[in-house]
Amino acid sequence: MEIIKKIASVPLFEDLSKKQLADIAAIAVGQKYKRGQLVFSEGDEGSGFYVLISGGVKIFKLSPEGKEQILHIMGPGEPFGEAAVFAGEHFPASARTLSESKVLFFPRRSFVDLITNNPALSLNMLAFLSRRLRVLANLVESLSLKEVPGRLAAYLLYYSKHKNDPAILELGISKTQLAALLGTIPETLSRILSRMGKEKLIKAGLRHIQILDRQGLLELSEGSRRLT
Amino acid sequence: MEIIKKIASVPLFEDLSKKQLADIAAIAVGQKYKRGQLVFSEGDEGSGFYVLISGGVKIFKLSPEGKEQILHIMGPGEPFGEAAVFAGEHFPASARTLSESKVLFFPRRSFVDLITNNPALSLNMLAFLSRRLRVLANLVESLSLKEVPGRLAAYLLYYSKHKNDPAILELGISKTQLAALLGTIPETLSRILSRMGKEKLIKAGLRHIQILDRQGLLELSEGSRRLT
DNA sequence: CGTGGCCTTGATAAAGTTCAAGAGCCGTGG
DNA sequence: CCACGGCTCTTGAACTTTATCAAGGCCACG
Numbered sequence: 001m002e003i004i005k006k007i008a009s010v011p012l013f014e015d016l017s018k019k020q021l022a023d024i025a026a027i028a029v030g031q032k033y034k035r036g037q038l039v040f041s042e043g044d045e046g047s048g049f050y051v052l053i054s055g056g057v058k059i060f061k062l063s064p065e066g067k068e069q070i071l072h073i074m075g076p077g078e079p080f081g082e083a084a085v086f087a088g089e090h091f092p093a094s095a096r097t098l099s100e101s102k103v104l105f106f107p108r109r110s111f112v113d114l115i116t117n118n119p120a121l122s123l124n125m126l127a128f129l130s131r132r133l134r135v136l137a138n139l140v141e142s143l144s145l146k147e148v149p150g151r152l153a154a155y156l157l158y159y160s161k162h163k164n165d166p167a168i169l170e171l172g173i174s175k176t177q178l179a180a181l182l183g184t185i186p187e188t189l190s191r192i193l194s195r196m197g198k199e200k201l202i203k204a205g206l207r208h209i210q211i212l213d214r215q216g217l218l219e220l221s222e223g224s225r226r227l228t
Numbered sequence: 229m230e231i232i233k234k235i236a237s238v239p240l241f242e243d244l245s246k247k248q249l250a251d252i253a254a255i256a257v258g259q260k261y262k263r264g265q266l267v268f269s270e271g272d273e274g275s276g277f278y279v280l281i282s283g284g285v286k287i288f289k290l291s292p293e294g295k296e297q298i299l300h301i302m303g304p305g306e307p308f309g310e311a312a313v314f315a316g317e318h319f320p321a322s323a324r325t326l327s328e329s330k331v332l333f334f335p336r337r338s339f340v341d342l343i344t345n346n347p348a349l350s351l352n353m354l355a356f357l358s359r360r361l362r363v364l365a366n367l368v369e370s371l372s373l374k375e376v377p378g379r380l381a382a383y384l385l386y387y388s389k390h391k392n393d394p395a396i397l398e399l400g401i402s403k404t405q406l407a408a409l410l411g412t413i414p415e416t417l418s419r420i421l422s423r424m425g426k427e428k429l430i431k432a433g434l435r436h437i438q439i440l441d442r443q444g445l446l447e448l449s450e451g452s453r454r455l456t
Numbered sequence: 457c458g459t460g461g462c463c464t465t466g467a468t469a470a471a472g473t474t475c476a477a478g479a480g481c482c483g484t485g486g
Numbered sequence: 487c488c489a490c491g492g493c494t495c496t497t498g499a500a501c502t503t504t505a506t507c508a509a510g511g512c513c514a515c516g
Contacts, residue, residue, distance in 0.1 A: 061365070063373035064451040071365060087358035092365045111419070115354075116347040122354070123314070123344065129357040130315035137299060137320045137365040143371040144411040147290035147471070175495065180424070183372040188472060190496050204497090206481090223292045284502070337489060404462065418464050434463090434513090462512085469506075479496075486489085 006104070008180065009144060012053055012128060014080050015120050024121075027110040031103050039081075039095040039103070046084025047105040052076055055101025056172070058179065059093050064105050068072050071179040073098070073173065079128060085111060086129075140186065143183045148226045151182045153220035156202065160211055167211045174207075195227045233257060234332070238279055240307050240356060243348050252349075255338040259331050267309075267323040267331070274312025275321050275337040280304055283329025284400070287321050288408070299411040300363065301326070301401065307356060313339065326401065371411045377420050377455045379410045381448035384430065388439055395439045402435075423455045 004025045007013050013024060025114045030053075033039060039050065039057060050057075052074050058097045059072040059080060071093055074080050079094060084091045085108050156179075160167040179189040193204045201217055203210040211217065219225035232253045235241050239325075241252060261267060267278065278285075280302050287300040287308060299321055302308050312319045313336050334362060343350045370379045383406075388395040399406060407417040421432045429445055431438040439445065447453035 003457095033388040059374060061369045067373055069368060071368060071373040083358040083361045085358075086354040087356075088362060092362040112351070116351065119344040119347075119350070122347070124316040125354060126343075126350070126357065128315075129354065129361060130311040130313075130435075133311045133357060133361055133364065134316060134320040136361065136368060140297060140299060140364060140371065141289045141291075142366055143368065144297040145289060146294055174493095176493095185473065186495070187474085187497085188364070194496080280462085402462070413505065414463070415506085422464080457516100459514105459516090461514090465509090466509075467506105467508085469504105471502105471504085473500105475500085475503075476498085477496105478498105479494105480500100481494080482492090484490085484492105 003030065006053055010077050010079075011026050012051065012077075012124050013121070014119070014124060020052045020118060020121070023114060024106075027114065028104040028106055031105055033097045033101045033103065035097055035101075037097050039097065040091050042091055042094045042162075046081060046089055046108065048105055048111065049079060049085050050095075051079045051080040051104045051106070052103060053102040056098035057095050057101060057103075058098055058177070059095050061093050064131060067185070068180045069183055070177065071139065072132070072176075073181065074128075082125065082129065098177070100159060139183075146221070146223065148184050148188055149196070150221050150223060151184075152189070152192060152196070153196060153201075153217040156211060156216065157217055157221060160214075163211075169209045169211065171207050171209060192227065199227065230295065231258065231332075234281055238305050238307075239277065240305075240352050241386070242352060243423045244346070248346060248349070251342060252334075254336055255342065256332040259333055260327045261329045261331065263325055263327045263329075264347075265325050267325065268318055268319050268351075270322045273320050274309060274317055274336065275308040276333055276339065277307060277313050278323075279332045279334070281330040281332060284326035285323055285329060286326055286405070287323050288320050295413075296408045297411055298405065299367065300360070301405075301409065307353075310353065310357065319334070327404070342408045367411075374449070374451065376410060376412050376416055378449050378451060379412075380417070380420055380424070382446040383410060384437060384439060385445055385449060388442075391439075395442075397439065399435050399437065420455065427455065 007025050007028065013021060017026070038213055042061065054076050055208055057069050057074040058093060060068050060072065061066055071116070072080070080095060081091060102194045107194065115125065122224070128141045142154060144169055156169065176186045176187055182189065194204070196202045197204055199216070201213045203212060216225065232249055233255065235249055235253050241249060244252070261283070269288065282304050285302040285308060286298050287298050287299045287302065288294055300308070308317060308323060343353060370382060374382065384397065388397055403417055404414045407414045410417065420428070424430045425432055427444070429441045429448070430441060444453065448455070
């Protein structure tokens, strides 16, 4: 059963005993999605939740006019769709794969039983939900209190936290997707990237961005500086 | 100990036995705040979380220029500041009372112990966090995908869900606060209320709003109609 | 009865979206 | 191997929404 090995490496299932991991493995169902496939839609009945094993998934909302706002981008090891398990029962947003992806699906009923008898698992889940809450609170802050250059600067700084200048960031997503994550449109993002380039804050490539002036970005993200 | 009675009526502590309620009561600390007092600030070390017993509390973020975005408005019985207990350890936003308020404070350490041995409590907490996640996802959607009239319409519809037309809503907050909740400023809100009044969608009073045309508001919130 | 807070209204300005067109890149298939 | 079609990205110009700045009105509370 190599499924146990996969499960053991998922942060959500950290600190669990062999026996507990086996219990979890017993209720997990493996699934595979092609790039661009819809995993679930906002409003769907949430009969369980997912853990991403490989690939990438975006969680997003769509406006009637077709504009997309990305809430999260999930990488391997991350759970998604959990909120529907513990409250409300239907998904508050939609999920689509960004590349070919493997996921594990956990049916609601069995998982709730499992968590009930498993304090470590429930604390892990609480930690994940709390972290997600924080991410969304920051997104709200970005959207409401920052202009697009500030949002982009904050994003770049966040994703380069552990690198030194000149840091080269592999975006891993298209600029269209990045725009949707920042709450804007590709045209606006493109213009701002070019302005940031002119001011020697960054150097933008096709799918990567080089940070030249961290301090400048910080000032932008905090509103104490503006792009000319 | 009337503290037990208070605790028993808190939804978070539903379905718990007498003994469990007593355990919870044992670690709770009562606190009292005057109107407008800060309960905690973004970034503060979260040594525990709160349950609001009476009064009102807003959870908010502040921009460097002083603009405020309200994330939640808490009423009696609701917990707040929980995210810091389970992840991150510092508060992701600030909290201020809207009126004189009584709260119970639960120290982190003892509460984690308690939840570990108490599956029902942990499921309740998961449900609360999940619901909060949903609220924030909707706020993001509002801010990013709707214009101010649409946000206001959605807000009004949500808060009148269980009433029939013509529903009279007691806002319970000032229009300045409502603006901060909708991600705009009082001037803009004022103009939009007046436009909605002209179109006979609502009738706005000082601290209450009467809904005249639910269908019209729905269309506004879904983007299929615009204010002239 | 005066003062401060909240709300309203108007004029102006800024940021971002929309619409439109064109350039670069890539995979497919002739 | 090259050409085509589709996709993403970029750039420009006009337009829309919202914020900002300024002033005046209303009400409550001391």
